[in-house]
Amino acid sequence: MKTRVALVGAGGIGRYHYEQLKKIEDIEVVGVSDVALERAREMSSRVGGCPAFDNHVEMYDTVRPVAVFIGIPPFAHSDQETAAAERGIHIFVQKPPTTTMEKAHAVLAAVEKAGVVTAVGFQDRYLDVVEEAKTALSDQKPGLAMGYWLGGMPGVPWWRVRAQSGGQAVEQTIHIFDTARYLFGEAESVFAAARKGLMLDVPNYDVDDSSAMTIQFKSGVLCTIFSACFLRGGPGKAGLDVYCQNLKIEYGLRNNVRLSGHREIREVRHRNDNDLDCVKTFIDAVRGGDRQRIRSPYADAVKSLELPLAGQRSIDTGRIAQLG
Ligand SMILES: NC(=O)c1ccc[n+]([C@@H]2O[C@H](COP(=O)([O-])OP(=O)(O)OC[C@H]3O[C@@H](n4cnc5c(N)ncnc54)[C@H](O)[C@@H]3O)[C@@H](O)[C@H]2O)c1
Structure with a gap:
């Protein structure tokens, strides 16, 4: 049937x-x-x-x-x-x-x-390369991480209106926030800042041009996730870099993961149909x-949504936003 x-x-x-x-x-x-x-x-x-x-x-x-x-x-x-x-x-x-x-x-x-x-x-949770990163982290204590979604502005008209999309971190970079949660567990707080002023020629545009949202995870990992949507033709960057005492993990969004240790560098390219x-x-x-x-039922996705929303709250208030 x-x-x-x-x-x-x-x-x-x-x-x-x-x-x-x-x-x-x-x-x-x-x-x-x-x-x-x-x-x-x-x-x-x-x-x-x-x-x-x-x-x-x-x-x-x-x-x-x-x-x-x-x-x-x-x-x-x-x-x-x-x-x-x-x-x-x-x-x-x-x-x-x-x-x-x-x-x-x-x-x-x-x-x-x-x-x-x-x-x-959140289809990135099914990526072979994210699984590689997760396995590599299983015997590591990550200390610092940096996530990125730096690119141009998507063309759909609702994207540039904060009341409609929630802004770039909520609508787009949320994939990176979700991957960070998938790798590091739950978070305690988010502190964030943003800038505007580069996109004055775009009608109806009221989202931030860029933001930096720093998440303190309960495990101690400190992770700053950058968003930028003002790029016009220049090279962007999307992914997550994780630093451990003996290992560096560089995940390129939907593309590859590079694991660098003291003696060995191993790169795995994305192959599966995630x-x-x-x-x-x-x-x-x-x-x-x-x-x-x-890997992402509604109850879990709600927790990923909370991270960029807390970041947005921190931008609006200038204070650290505690998570519920
Ligand atoms: N997982 C991913 O990688 C990924 C990629 C792209 C988009 N998305 C998400 O998908 C969603 C839609 O994005 P899109 O690119 O398809 O946008 P879109 O603008 O191309 O399409 C949205 C469609 O929804 C319709 N619509 C609007 N309000 C509606 C309603 N109340 N009931 C029924 N239809 C309605 C519009 O008429 C339009 O046809 C967004 O949340 C976006 O973040 C996810």
Whole structure:
């Protein structure tokens, strides 16, 4: 029997979800919903002509999917998850799961009450090279780390509006925050600073041009994560560098990891299809497989969201933000 899935959001990541689902046997996309109906229709013709909707609740009640893939802008999360949970529909949702901790906790309570399977699109947790870094750290005490997402401004119109995207750290660099949590465990506090002024020619732009967010982890690791979105053509950088007493780990985002010790330097290049692994692990759990294999269920992703939100709070107040 085919697994009946629906898509909410027919933009860039909606297409990506479909590309991953195509690689899995016995999947049927039974509905697509987007507030822009023409986008839902365009996507539905791409996936074989299923019904298109401009209202996700109507879609849930009409086509009754087993699972939904939600890929909408951060500000647009209203009841997409809670309405699915109430109907027993399993939920794969993109990062950032929303833009406030209040909303994230409300959704978490709803999905836990319903007992549905959840996964959040932190696909880097399934990277072979991140696994290499995690294994290398298992007998090390990391002291200092630096994370980066330094690049240009994404073109989608909502990205440059802080009230809509949450800003770069929340929307984009959150992948690095999540990888840092995956490697270092839970955090205690975040202290951050930011700058503006380089992007005055961009209409509707009110996010920071760059920020530095320093996280104190409970294990003692001190990790500063830099974000920058003002680069125009110059080389950027994305990844995480970790310094231990006898080991340096340099992780290049979705590309490679380089492990440098006193006597040996070893480089491993990324090879596995982590995008598929992330989606497939969720689908396997929906089909009755092991939920514990999901590396980023909603409850865990909420903790990753808390880090850049705390950093943003620190920027706004000029104070260290303690984590809950
Ligand atoms: N995991 C990753 O690597 C990755 C990569 C890109 C984007 N994303 C995330 O995916 C999400 C969407 O990004 P995108 O690039 O697809 O954006 P996009 O602007 O290309 O597409 C968003 C779509 O959602 C629709 N939409 C808006 N509000 C809606 C609502 N209330 N209900 C249904 N549809 C709605 C829009 O009409 C649009 O078609 C963001 O949270 C982004 O951070 C994740």
